[in-house]
Amino acid sequence: MTLSHVDPEAEAVDDQALPDAPHGRRTLLIASASLLLAVLVLAALSLSVGAGEVGPGDVLDYVLGRNGARDNSRLSLVVGDLRIPRTLTALLVGAALGTSGSLLQAVTRNPLAETGLLGVNAGASLGVVVGIAFLGVQSGYGHLLWAFGGAVAASALVLFIAGRRGGGSPMRLVLAGSALGATFGGVTSVIIVNSAETYDRFRFWVLGSLAGVEGFGKLTSLLPVLALGFVVALLIARPLSALALGDDLARGLGHRPSAIRVVVALAVTLLTASAVALVGPISFLGLLAGFLARAVAGPRLTAQIALAGLIGAGVLTGADVLARVVSRPFEAPVSVIIALIGAPVLIALVRSRRMGAMGMTDPATEEGAAPRRLLPRLPRLPRLPWGAKERSESLLVRRGALSLLVPRRAALAALSLAALLLAAVVVSAYAGQSEMSLTRTFNAVFGSGDRFDVLLVQKFRLGRIIAGLTAGAALGLAGCLTQTLARNRLATPELLGVNDGATAAVLLSTTLTGTFGAWWAGPVGALVAVLVVTTVSGGLGQRGYRVLVVGLAMSALASAVTQVVLSRRSLNSASSLYVWTSGSLNGRGYSVAVPVLIGLAVLVPLALVAARQLNVLRFDDSTASSLGVAPGRVRLMCLLLAVGLAGLAVGICGPVGFVALASPVIAGRLAGPLRVPVLGSMLTGAVLIVLADTVGRIVFDGVEVPVGIVTTVLGGPFLLWVLLGRSAAARV
Template sequence: MTVSHVDPGAKAVADEALPAPSGGRRPLLLASASLVLAVLVLAALSLSVGAGEVGPGDVLDYLLGRDGARADTRLALVVGDLRIPRTLTALLVGAALGTSGSLLQAVTRNPLAETGLLGVNAGASLGVVTGIAFLGVTSGYGHLLWAFGGAVAASGLVLLIAGRRGGGSPMRLVLAGSALGATFGGVTSVVIVNSAETYDRFRFWVLGSLAGVEGYSELKSLLPVLALGFLVALLVARPLSALALGDDLARGLGHRPSVIRVVVAVAVTLLTASAVALVGPVSFLGLLAGFLARAVTGPRLTAQILLAGLVGAGVLTGADVLARVVSRPFEAPVSVIIALVGAPVLIGIVRSKRLGAMGMTDPATEESAKPARRLLPRLGTPRTADAGAADTDSLVLRRGTLSVLLPRRAALAALFLAALLVTAVVLSAYAGQSEMSLSRTFNAVFGSGDRFDVLLVQKFRLGRIVAGLTAGAALGLAGCLTQTLARNRLATPELLGVNDGATAAVLLSTTLTGTFGAWWAGPVGALAAVLVVTTVSGGLGQRGYRVLVVGLAMSALASAVTQVVLSRRSLNAASSLYVWTSGSLNGRGYSVATPVLIGLAVLVPLALVVARQLNVLRFDDSTASSLGVAPGRVRLVCLLLSVGLAGLAVGICGPVGFVALASPVIAGRLAGPLRVPVVGSMLTGAVLIVLADTVGRIVFDGVEVPVGIVTTVLGGPFLLWVLLGRSAATRV
């Protein structure tokens, strides 16, 4: 049979659907036996390690019923009610997440697909937290139903994105999953962030932990669902192998691709929802299990799924053992341990040569080249009709021998944004939980009227507004510099790991010095993070999406450090720090804004000086060099500027997400494509922070939602729009 068209991704994975040569079965059996033995050893270690003076001998006596061990109430509690249920839960949850990761990687043809990276865990977690917080759900089946609903919504959105044109490329799908996960995580934080009691109840579970597993009640209730998920996964393995050849060939073999994808979604949802209901969201485990299983089995998909479950069980069990001993007398969240292992594996995967043939990088398109060609006449190339048309956008201001070329559209955009900023400041000063009229607010701003009004507005609200303005301007400018530097709309501080690196550094400095908010800690952490990301990825602007996924891995590592610090603090301290790590202006004022104001006074003029060179950097390096610009020097200056600005901003309000992403995009749309919107990005960032903070203060009566949570909830859909928009202006 002759086939006229083959799916472009099919060639890279077609061999995975073919039978394996018989010569490869013995190594596979040997590797499988070794994995089984390793899992058994880890399970025995899990039964032997933990709180209390119960060693391996006591555990063995209890298991074998020797010397009346089972009549010992202490052994019955430690071994029978705690360690055995915990070990069985780790094995089953690990197998479930490993199997889910392998299925997702196969159905999306994406080695980076994983329930944590694609937001499915976050969706299930949001469902469980919502059910517990608002309906008082306590049973295993209740947790399962709510986790199932959240996982269905998340996995459905992921498969919808994967089905869109261009949406299924490995990096774009991961970034879209990160956007979904951030949005779901932001909504989850809205539920738990304003109650210390709720935070204490959820702070380990939301991070992913087996510390709360006691007895068999929840495990027994969810065991049938897990069994059904495993069964569906095995039954769909053969049709899924045919799907790897492409939809047309799969139909020719008698399969229905749409039905296969739905069945895979059902299996993934059952397994993920059960796992999240039992231990909370655990990321990177499916990625690790799928990667290691594929390395052992090669193209055998059924064997991949089986071994991925086995690897997942072993990894989660081993991570749980480490979580019990790594920070005694405290217990670290198991997800932190897995993130410390999974993030380097993610970096190794994205650096592999195989991904380069799977849509790893997106070459410059004709659409992305058009703005560059329009810029050339402005940068010294021979004048053409296009150049003459471009000049009509500028206004020449002359006074004597001095003249200034003022871009008309950019100037109008800056005036509009400045007016919008004034409106946002007035609204923020007026809005709040106290009933104060607009006239009383204005009087209080100028120091007249009721003394309480003056104190409230001048000391608290205006100080907070100034802090928000400086942080927003710094983030907007940092995002503009990094996006232009990397020639990528997604290359922003939060996606490059800068925000999380700065956050971890601030918390570590608090632990070491005993004082919170050292101004220097944020820039130092940001610089360390960006140095790691650029070194590992091969440089900004040179590796397409690679730098972004390495940035996600860096964020996971920094977040793991942050969570370890929080887990070792008392409840009151951890609750306050958790609010700040969500991004908050609560209690921030003029004093914390001073370092950023000084930084802006120094760094903004430098950014304006290099703005013309930034325009040239939107070309390739050879074109920039021919126009008299040193790309390496400009890139280094811009990188240092953006790192310093982002680090200082984190010191004020914590890691506020998506402001650095949205500000340059919005400012660029207003100012036009011919110039880098340096001033517009600063104004837009300031507007977004002030408005988000205002919304967070008034959206719920008597409760404040941190500004970072507001921007995260609203920024996730914005990131999806940037990733999947059809317009050339929104393409990455």
């Protein structure tokens, strides 16, 4: 199974030729010695910094056994049981993740490959959480076993995706990994979100933290597994170098490409599973370590792997030191610090010339047309959106001097979606933990019947349903606008970082003002996020998948801000806010829906007015201009509409994922390709939110699963279908 779609000759041309041997070795030795010295300095700093008021002198006395320091119980606890095990764990885990990232990048010839971005960390994390929550697993080997199982499952899915036609292209592989990670993360959240005790136990570990490392017990039990992973990684380096020449040449040199890939997968799984079992999932570290190792070592793969391990150890140790001091007296998850460092590196990689040379950015043509190979195909449009074909499929409605052309299929689709929405509302009002018949539910809706029934339905259920309807309609319309103006079915608010930007802004406003849910915070955060993404990526629709990967980086940065805010709050406050950041309608009612209702009342008519111009905008810019449409002005208006709608929706229910992605796709399939499905996307979004919230309330007896977790668990496979589907699936 071939993972790479990059021409080996192009790879060889891209990599610089090996420098003069003595000079190259000398440069590499100097760089390696400098990195080793930096790691030692960071390790010494890690031993000297932390709680307990133990300074560098006391630590040195303890390490050297001077002045009776080891007989001091306080020093033994702080240095011997906390700081030394934590520092050694940071060094080993960093080296494991750095090595794993370098191996993945080499075997896929993809500079974006990394265990976090490809969903392997999330799979291992899910395995550990399942083992702890349901089987009470406590030992290091128990954690390793479950982490190994989750990592194997994730790795197998990634390899399956990579083996499909087009699936191994670097950008698409990263997006597929993001979908897998979102699904695994959603299932993990289902387990931990409804228990404050479980959340307190897991909230730092699931985010990636060394705060729980105490003593050498777990580290000692997992050390043989880590050592085995490192040995396998170094032994596979030479065969892996031959694989870079192509499968045929590698076979000619006596190697077996399939066996090499299996061994690499084994090494990556051993190292990743051990790292996750020790400190939880940490993303971007392998990406950062592999990038820096290539810059230092050049094309020497053995040196790359060794340096990536060294760099990973240093970066994680330094990030752990920062995590202890950046938010005193609290401690930030170390994964947050890594994300703040790694996300800019991901952006730099996507914008680099080498990525463009390898065909990874999929640039648009000079006319601004959408890329052909990597993007899902748009429906084939008629030459003019108001041509004869449309008239033949439309119904002419006349009243006096006025006439209206109504598309038959779009109108039928809208009526069907409206009926489905009404049914979803009835089911949501009826469903719940109380024993209420359908007749009693209808009576309660209209204010008659038992007073408790009326209170339950009108005060709680209907208010929640209205909030879900408005949020779903806003997300559906926002997704329709962004997909159309970007000419990309994947360009939705959650994949552009808009949802996470709005979430971070709402939490920051809560910290600053002391009041949760300021209506203006979400739109402001969404606007900042989309401005950053469009500026860095070069504009929506202009650089293919580049804008989506920059959006992933923006999401990581915004999520890091969110986690810092949560880590600084008390357990009760953090637990309730964590539920909201997962996407929840619990406790939401008429009052929080009012700003979005007002926004929809203002923005929907504008979107409907722009719908005809959006139809033309699906052509290239020159064609749109010749038809009297100003592409730049229409894009700006649609972008502002989408940002405002998505930000207001996040203010209601938090970052509900995949609704903005699925709604226009489903509505477009129902309404046909002649028009942009503005109204259908709104109705579909409302249906999806109401149904997902209903499922979350009734799927587990006595336990509520937030709507955002339901949509994430179901939306990840949907994203994979859109991303990798063929024929009809690819033309959604």
